[in-house]
Amino acid sequence: MIQLDAVDVMMNPNEVEVTYEPIFGAATFQVEGYMVHGHFRGESLTPFFYDDDVPVEYQLDIAKRMERLAAEALRDEKQFVTFRCRSEWILEEGGEAFLAPLRELNFPLHRIFVTLQGTELVDVSRLSRVVQYYRSSGVRVALDFAESTSIEDIMTIAPELLLVDLATMVEKKTLSVTYPQMLQTMEYIASKLGAPLLYKSIDHLGQLRYAWQHGGSYYMGGLLGRQEDSPPREAKGMSVLTQEVPAFFLHDQERLKRLYELEFELHGKVAELVQTGKWSRDKKDEWLLHIVPKLEGMLVRYYLTDQTGFQTSANVYQEQHVWKVDNTYRGYNWSFRPYFIRTMAAMSVRGRGYLSEDYRDFSSNEVTRTFSYPLPDGMFLFADLSEEYLYQNRLLD
CATH class of the missing domain: 3.30.450.20 (PAS domain)
Structure with a gap:
């Protein structure tokens, strides 16, 4: 079934669409960035991208279409943009294959975060060289699921942004003893790298408060604003943060x-x-x-x-x-x-x-x-x- 879906995607790339999830700044309460998500006929493309039976070059072709769509919609904005990227993709052609659509459209590369999934890294030593090349081009690198990534890999990649997933935090009182300690470790690593923390999957106030208390520079999740077909310049998160953060502080x-x-x-x-x-x-x-x-x-x-x-x-x-x-x-x-x-x-x-x-x-x-x-x-x-x-x-x- 997955293979049939993959073939369908490849045969109909014009039906690939993107949505934009707003990322809020902890200091400004404004939309400061977007996470770009891919969809095919209303379904997430994540299974397609992480299907090992789909050749990397096919995945990369669809990722490039997503880049073009997002770059055209966001070229005249000022927010940063995060593109999810498998480490295998940026190893193609020394990293140029993934950057090509952005270069073609003259998109400001300093606004890009190439977001790698920390739990899926391959050939980290070679990957780190491509990351260095990206930095020399103005592109920044983010690491998703940082809390589940080995410290050695984090320090080798040295990302400019760490994404921490709060999806497992249903109720703060039910967290395991190790979970808060793990997030404290992320705070420490972020401070050593000089990399801000982005807390994602914030769906209730308990998660937002935890992110605020534990060094989050950026927030995203359903409580603040969901994915939209066009880049949202305003979202409910602006009013949520304005109302709740002062209460947290007091x-x-x-x-x-x-x-x-x-x-x-x-x-x-x-x-x-x-x-x-x-x-x-x-x-x-x-x-x-x-x-x-x-x-x-x-x-x-x-x-x-x-x-x-x-x-x-x-x-x-x-x-x-x-x-x-x-x-x-x-x-x-x-x-x-x-x-x-x-x-x-x-x-x-x-x-x-x-x-x-x-x-x-x-x-x-x-x-x-x-x-x-x-x-x-x-x-x-x-x-x-x-x-x-x-x-x-x-x-x-």
């Missing part, structure tokens, strides 16, 4: 205010406990056991270190409402942890307690934040907030 601003207030509150409580005279450098475990009842319900694990990261106390932790002492980690050095130097520097400059970003604890697998406090005698308190407390007080998303 919500997160209030959450950050509560976190700062919590940091001040914890600083004041611990400072008062130190000033009561119970603190003793020689009785660190006893002091921890003295303060834990006074902070119960907020903090669930405590320990002390010196200024170079060596743990000088036991771990005092709560398990089923009972406080326990564990000497396993006494003497361990925690300076290798990425947050440690940053935390110590923050306490040194501020001269006060410091509340960390949220993270997932490797031993309990719970989301937490750590409060740190500079004690007398060169000691430092580290205490973890309970996940339940953070959720109840709307301090986590």
